[in-house]
Amino acid sequence: MKDKVKGSKVNRAWINDHVNDPYVKLAKLEGYRARAAYKLKEIDESLGLIQPGQLVVDLGSTPGAWSQYVRRKMSPRTAVRGGAAVGELNGSIIALDILPMDPVEGVVFLLGDFREPEVLQRLTDEMQGRQADVVVSDMAPNLSGIASADAARIENLVELALDFAQTHMKVRGTLVAKVFHGAAYDVLFKRFQEVFLVVKRIKPKASRDKSAETFLVGTGLRRP
Numbered sequence: 001m002k003d004k005v006k007g008s009k010v011n012r013a014w015i016n017d018h019v020n021d022p023y024v025k026l027a028k029l030e031g032y033r034a035r036a037a038y039k040l041k042e043i044d045e046s047l048g049l050i051q052p053g054q055l056v057v058d059l060g061s062t063p064g065a066w067s068q069y070v071r072r073k074m075s076p077r078t079a080v081r082g083g084a085a086v087g088e089l090n091g092s093i094i095a096l097d098i099l100p101m102d103p104v105e106g107v108v109f110l111l112g113d114f115r116e117p118e119v120l121q122r123l124t125d126e127m128q129g130r131q132a133d134v135v136v137s138d139m140a141p142n143l144s145g146i147a148s149a150d151a152a153r154i155e156n157l158v159e160l161a162l163d164f165a166q167t168h169m170k171v172r173g174t175l176v177a178k179v180f181h182g183a184a185y186d187v188l189f190k191r192f193q194e195v196f197l198v199v200k201r202i203k204p205k206a207s208r209d210k211s212a213e214t215f216l217v218g219t220g221l222r223r224p
Helices: 001-022 022-030 039-049 065-075 119-128 147-167 186-195
Strands: 054-058 079-081 084-086 090-095 109-113 132-137 167-180 197-204 213-221
Touching: 001 022, 022 039, 022 065, 022 109, 039 065, 039 167, 039 197, 039 213, 054 065, 054 119, 054 147, 065 090, 065 109, 084 197, 090 119, 109 119, 119 147, 132 147, 147 213, 167 186, 186 197
Parallel strands: 054 090, 054 132, 090 109, 132 167
Antiparallel strands: 079 084, 167 213, 197 213
16 A cells, blocks of 8 residues: 555656656647657757758657657748648658657658567668668667666667668768666767767756766767
């Protein structure tokens, strides 16, 4: 009974924090599907990553807030209606997730598990021989609470994003990947340093203070 009461208090506290979160309110006002849009927005505005005319691949895209943000950046002169940019898209956006995502105008969405070879093949087929300018990855595993197992799951997803970037991204391209502080963090940071010429660690203001998430940004692939 005590556990149920404690859980109820925790849920109420989370709901209260969520409802009063300024980024949640801003997302509703500006038509983004999730507050996560402002994490990518801050990273992009500080580094100038996303430009019209690019090919951007959005891994772990659902519910679509990052794709929405990229879509708006690629249509700077168009109107925003109902949370989506409306008008000509100058560039290409391919999104992928294991969960369904409501359509975002101009965004190609693929439903599937990035860890499966056939899903990766569908993604590369959709790229039609082009190399990505920017790859953004908000992929995260379902955490079990077992530190060693969770670290392995996180590391695996980020490694997949790194492998994809090395194979399907332009030499001067950029990978933005979500990671978590913990057992896998130092390993992943070193891997980024091995793969990229420039590596930055960014904890956006939109990331909750209590969250262990941060983002690694790698730019410029090191040549073999």
